[in-house]
Amino acid sequence: MFKKILIANRGEIAVRVLRACHEMGIAAVVIYSDVDRAALHVRRADEAYPIGAAAASESYLNIHKVLEVAERSGADAIHPGYGFLSESAKFAQACADAGVKFIGPTAVAMEAMGSKTRARQAVEKAGVPLVPGTSRGVESFTEAEQVAAGIGYPVMLKAAAGGGGKGMRLVHAPEELKSSLEAARSEAERSFGDSEVYIEKAIVNPRHIEMQVLADEHGNTVYLGERECSLQRRHQKVLEEAPSPIVDADMRRRMGEVAVRVARAANYTNAGTVEFLVDQPENDQQKNFYFLEMNTRLQVEHPVTELVTGIDLVHLQIRIAAGEKLPFTQDDVRIRGHAIECRIYAEDSDNNYFPSPGKITLLQEPSGPGIRIDSGMYEGWNVPIDYDPLLAKLIGYGSDREHAIARLRRALGEYFVGGIKTNISLFRRILHDADFRAANLDTGFLDRMLKRAEGKPADSKVAEAAAIAAGVFAALGSTEQQARNGAGVDTRADENIGANWKSASRREALR
Amino acid sequence: MLYDVTIDGKNYQLDLNRAGGRWSCRLNGRDFEVDAVLVRPDVLSLRIGNLAYEVKSERLASGLHLWVGSTRFAVEVRDPRSLRGRTRAGDDGGPKKVVAPMPGKVVRLLVSEGDEVESGRGVAVVEAMKMQNEIKSPKRGTVQKILVSEGAAVNAGDVLAIVE
Numbered sequence: 001m002f003k004k005i006l007i008a009n010r011g012e013i014a015v016r017v018l019r020a021c022h023e024m025g026i027a028a029v030v031i032y033s034d035v036d037r038a039a040l041h042v043r044r045a046d047e048a049y050p051i052g053a054a055a056a057s058e059s060y061l062n063i064h065k066v067l068e069v070a071e072r073s074g075a076d077a078i079h080p081g082y083g084f085l086s087e088s089a090k091f092a093q094a095c096a097d098a099g100v101k102f103i104g105p106t107a108v109a110m111e112a113m114g115s116k117t118r119a120r121q122a123v124e125k126a127g128v129p130l131v132p133g134t135s136r137g138v139e140s141f142t143e144a145e146q147v148a149a150g151i152g153y154p155v156m157l158k159a160a161a162g163g164g165g166k167g168m169r170l171v172h173a174p175e176e177l178k179s180s181l182e183a184a185r186s187e188a189e190r191s192f193g194d195s196e197v198y199i200e201k202a203i204v205n206p207r208h209i210e211m212q213v214l215a216d217e218h219g220n221t222v223y224l225g226e227r228e229c230s231l232q233r234r235h236q237k238v239l240e241e242a243p244s245p246i247v248d249a250d251m252r253r254r255m256g257e258v259a260v261r262v263a264r265a266a267n268y269t270n271a272g273t274v275e276f277l278v279d280q281p282e283n284d285q286q287k288n289f290y291f292l293e294m295n296t297r298l299q300v301e302h303p304v305t306e307l308v309t310g311i312d313l314v315h316l317q318i319r320i321a322a323g324e325k326l327p328f329t330q331d332d333v334r335i336r337g338h339a340i341e342c343r344i345y346a347e348d349s350d351n352n353y354f355p356s357p358g359k360i361t362l363l364q365e366p367s368g369p370g371i372r373i374d375s376g377m378y379e380g381w382n383v384p385i386d387y388d389p390l391l392a393k394l395i396g397y398g399s400d401r402e403h404a405i406a407r408l409r410r411a412l413g414e415y416f417v418g419g420i421k422t423n424i425s426l427f428r429r430i431l432h433d434a435d436f437r438a439a440n441l442d443t444g445f446l447d448r449m450l451k452r453a454e455g456k457p458a459d460s461k462v463a464e465a466a467a468i469a470a471g472v473f474a475a476l477g478s479t480e481q482q483a484r485n486g487a488g489v490d491t492r493a494d495e496n497i498g499a500n501w502k503s504a505s506r507r508e509a510l511r
Numbered sequence: 512m513l514y515d516v517t518i519d520g521k522n523y524q525l526d527l528n529r530a531g532g533r534w535s536c537r538l539n540g541r542d543f544e545v546d547a548v549l550v551r552p553d554v555l556s557l558r559i560g561n562l563a564y565e566v567k568s569e570r571l572a573s574g575l576h577l578w579v580g581s582t583r584f585a586v587e588v589r590d591p592r593s594l595r596g597r598t599r600a601g602d603d604g605g606p607k608k609v610v611a612p613m614p615g616k617v618v619r620l621l622v623s624e625g626d627e628v629e630s631g632r633g634v635a636v637v638e639a640m641k642m643q644n645e646i647k648s649p650k651r652g653t654v655q656k657i658l659v660s661e662g663a664a665v666n667a668g669d670v671l672a673i674v675e
Contacts, residue, residue: 355640469566471527
């Protein structure tokens with residue numbers, strides 16, 4: 001087993017991996033940019049190395065600097081998290097060349113699956129169902145016109161190197177094609193340094209369902225069930241759950257077997273995710289699923305799979321990378337209960353989802369039965385503007401979907417992040433929404449929900465409580481000053497504390 | 512002590528006094544039995560009668576907010592004895608500012624000075640946290656002035672342009 005792992009990431013995922021390291025008795029080395037000195041992953045680390053300016057290209061994306069820290073710290077493996085270098089075959093290769101183990105698939109497997117077009121070519125041969133479209137990037141506008149006309153509008157333009165909705169455009173009609181193609185290309189170039197764009201038939205309001213796979217380096221590959229990721233905004237996932245409300249045991253087995261075939265086609269090792277689009281036929285026809293892409297990394301939403309399978313994916317990633325065999329077979333994998341994840345973003349859901357960086361002045365996190373929080377924030381931390389706005393993930397687990405929803409609703413009531421705007425209130429809406437509770441989900445769900453006016457005005461009693469509280473805060477003056485001095489805090493209990501405790505413990509002992 | 516309190520645009524007259532650790536409270540002419548404990552800075556455990564509330568105070572660039580449970584209220588508190596004037600008059604029909612709602616970088620300007628714009632038309636694109644955000648005109652009119660250039664770093668509240 002490894003003695004020391006370098007975590008080449010930041011935010012909640014760096015903390016998640018760091019926890020796994022500590023659980024396994026492995027020292028955790030982290031890197032940080034100039035604006036992340038006080039970040040949570042640095043506070044929790046065993047060793048921390050500054051690697052440069054805030055811009056990711058100067059720090060978290062700089063292969064040379066990351067490997068330099070690996071060498072200086074003597075780390076024997078690198079966990080890339082998600083995002084940043086996690087899907088860079090070049091980085092995986094550079095790690096191999098430097099003699100440090102990359103916790104993830106090989107560079108060759110990433111090459112095969114990392115580009116969406118190459119992945120399509122690879123899985124086509126394995127007989128995996130594909131959304132109609134090109135398996136290569138389009139060379140010219142004329143070619144794009146022909147392809148789009150051939151498969152029929154609406155079509156989807158996608159960046160071959162893409163992810164997170166960047167370089168992606170839905171085109172409804174031929175006259176939109178030219179500007180959309182140009183926009184997708186320039187966004188792809190800006191985001192991924194690669195302007196290759198391909199065309200697929202757009203499946204309108206599909207479900208987005210993905211299958212977790214895990215493969216060791218001894219030829220064993222298993223699937224760990226699906227995740228429903230249909231709740232998206234601007235092609236960014238917002239809420240995920242496992243299992244999917246529309247996938248039954250038979251469909252799960254069929255999708256899982258296809259996912260394993262995809263992984264095998266690429267000689268895939270470690271954790272990976274095969275994404276599918278699922279159509280929703282009007283009548284009771286069998287639902288079709290189409291291979292969309294394979295993500296060659298740990299996913300943001302991996303906790304929901306962990307909760308319903310009882311499997312710790314990060315532990316297993318590390319064990320697989322260390323050369324161990326999978327400690328179970330496909331037959332041992334059981335899905336139990338239901339889990340839902342809310343992605344807490346620093347964004348203003350009341351104001352067009354503008355990012356909302358800044359100082360967290362107050363943080364109250366939920367806890368209690370069935371609640372897990374994977375977070376990268378803390379009270380007093382300044383959320384920098386330079387990175388992804390994901391602050392934390394709130395995951396609820398219950399014996400079934402309804403139970404998980406009830407626990408999450410309760411937990412969202414306890415959750416408070418002050419000083420910056422977050423989308424916590426958006427989740428309160430989603431989890432109360434009748435369509436959501438009935439599991440009528442597709443990728444158009446959120447846009448439709450947001451178009452509907454928000455319900456019920458505040459109770460007048462609650463507004464009165466706010467008015468009275470406003471006066472109390474004003475009367476207590478500078479609240480922080482007051483609390484520090486203890487004034488305004490109820491002190492009735494302070495008298496004779498010692499004597500009271502003694503008599504209480506005597507009473508209790510008699511029970 | 513008398514306060515004028517505005518909660519989400521609605522005005523309340525509050526007479527609140529504290530003696531010997533007890534509060535007396537009169538809101539819009541009605542008496543309330545109030546018990547308040549500041550459990551930590553910005554967090555108040557409030558009992559009104561026997562109804563219990565947790566109230567959080569949050570001060571943002573846009574003003575003071577109080578959260579009662581999960582409900583947010585925009586709050587203004589004025590102590591009528593203080594010499595400070597009432598809040599500024601509401602916006603009239605004059606020039607309006609196009610303001611950056613968050614810190615970031617101006618990646619593109621979508622209009623030039625003198626352009627006619629509709630309300631809701633994009634004026635500039637500001638990038639923050641990897642997302643490009645179109646900042647829209649708050650009203651229909653003419654772009655009177657543009658105060659930033661492409662590539663400029665801006666803070667929340669910075670004026671990008673003025674539409675007359």
